[in-house]
Amino acid sequence: MRNKKKKIWIIDDDLAILQCMAITLEDEGYQVLTFENATVFEKAIERNLPDIILMDYYLPDQNGDQLILNLEKKKKTKKIPVILISAHHEARNLAKKNGVVNFLAKPFDTDTLLNIVKKNI
């Protein structure tokens, strides 16, 4: 049963947001792993693969679009759905330009978060 839980990885430099999202998603039965920066995340993805990635656009060590580009380069990661999250309106436009259709504006309703995850996982 535990093995069937869908794995969600979240990258955001704000700890409170990470916690809030993690709890919301765990309450719904997802297995959640959180990362505070892109470097740690990229190391982890070498060893393991999530079912969906939620990432903040502006990260301390890298921008979201660069991270997406890196994921798309690798065969094993390129099919993982990515949802960009940002308080910046520009980030949504940038995401669209880069072909990322899934965008969630901060602050969001927890229901919206759950819907978008459910739709893309």
Added chain:
Amino acid sequence: MIGKVPWGTHFCQFYQTKKDLLDILIPYFKSGLKNNEYCMWVTSKPLNVEEAVKRMKTTMPDFESYLNKGQIEIIPYTKWYLKDGSFDDKRVLEGWVNKLNQALRKGYDGLRLTGNTLWLEQKGWKKFTEYEEEVNGVIRNYKMIAVCTYSLDRCGASEIVDVVNNHQFAMIKKSGHWTLFQNSVRKKMEEALQLSQTRFKSNIELTRQIPWTTNANGKVTEDLPVWRKFTGQTYEEIKGSDWSKALHPDDFDRTLKIWKDSVKNRSNYETEYRIRRHNGVYRNFLVRGTPLFNEGGKIREWVGTCIDVTERKTAEEALRESEYRLKRAQEISHLGSWELDLLNNKLTWSDEVYRIFGLKPQQFDATYEAFLEAVHPEDRTTVDTAYSGSLRKKSDGYEIEHRIVRKSDNQTRYVYEKCEHIRDGSGKIIKSIGMVHDITERKEEEKRIEHLLGIAHHELKTPLTSLKGFSQLLKKRLAKEGDEKKLFFVSKIESQTDRLVELIDQLLNVTRIKAGKMEFMDDYFDLNKLVNEVIENLKPTTSHKIIKQGRKPKIIFADPKYISRIITNMITNAIKYSLGRNKIIVKVAGEIESVTVSVQDFGRGIKKGKQWVIFEPYSRIETRKEEKVPGLGLGLYIAREIASHYKGKIWVNSKTGQGSTFYFQMPC
């Protein structure tokens, strides 16, 4: 025929008999005596003095009295032409002038004379001819009339030609009648002179010139009536160098120096000075003079004109002043102006444009292409498209913001350009004029503010994201536990968080609108569906009943996020401003090329005078204290800006006490 003739007339008579002479001379002198002229008759064979007196007496009964009075002198040629035994042209000429002056002093009007030439020997002919020529040349300047009598029998053909040439008229007897004939060449010359004098005079009058003449030394010795009329001076007041008293004191020394130098150097004279008019007002004159030389190369006199250039001068000064002001204004505001002549691709820049582009006139080709060269490489196509496009579309002009690379230091600068096209009579664009404004500093300031706002926006929203997230988590848990009271508290936290988010978004949007930095992600969507979604979202937050009318899908192309903002704003306003009423009607209606969303409330309404104010930023409708409505007063302003971006409209119909209907129209 010879009674009343003008002063300066010099004519000759060819005679054969004594009777011929008397035919002419008797009435000639009779008329002179009656006209108060001094008369002088120099006789020669075939008529002597006695016979002349006798003949005069018989035809003029009161001749004796004239003779006694001394008004007429009849003398033989030996006492005049050959006074000292030989003919001396200078002495004779001076003699006439002296006689005239004496006559004038005695109160006579002038001198009327005749001289017979029968005494002339062939060898003296040449000298006498020269004398006659000189008389003919100067007699116009004197109050003198002269008849020279020549014996036809003594004159050969060449002598006749000489005589006729040296006189204005010749009299000769033709088939028993005296006829007067004029040398045709002379006549033509005189007519031409007359005509040219008339033209000259009209020219002088028309161009408001003042002609002047001085002697060789630059002194005024002749009357200058036009000058006097202008300055109001008398002849006595302009004599010598006194005319210069009418000059402006500040121009006096300078003018006199130039004048003296010209006289000294015998060179043309040109200067400008102010002359005081008879009414005391000074006017500006352009003054030119030139020396006239006699045959020996000596200056005979100076002639010149003063041309009134006051209007030109005033206009020039006004022009200079306004050009200077414009130049300073351009410098101060970093705003330059340009003009492009499309017929010859000639671009004219004001000094400030050169400064903005960091170019010197000699470095710039002054063509459209040379301008494009100075535009930032990445903006070149956009700029060219804007300009060429506006010409192609035959529009009235265009405006654009773009970057340039300042040549002097290779710095990237921001400019704003606005251009207008000028057309000829047929409507063809022949010229473009425009202005260019260096807005680099403003642009950099805007960027700084925007950057700061972006940071503030992000930093404010981040804690709000987790605040909202945790509130919602808590709400879920409490819902499971069934604690209604706690659930109510948390809902309040959540809705206040939403309000904060909304305020932050509004502030950011206003800044973006003002900077022209709104980013739109346009897509096709159903406006009707969007309105329904907005209503659904708002329903839980209000006790108002929102009635929706209109069901048909209305597809528009726009950014749904912004359109949803407009609709939300309209409905929340309706709720806020109709507290105590419980109904709001939202209607989506399609027209031919547009769709209109209207939101009707039944609240207080808006006074007519306030209806336009509500679309201005930070405007609030004054409310009674107990009905204070929260908000920044930005909602409708943002809505209007978004609407106008899509060439849509937003407006209100309202009646105090009955409520308001807000309309939002989008083209589709």
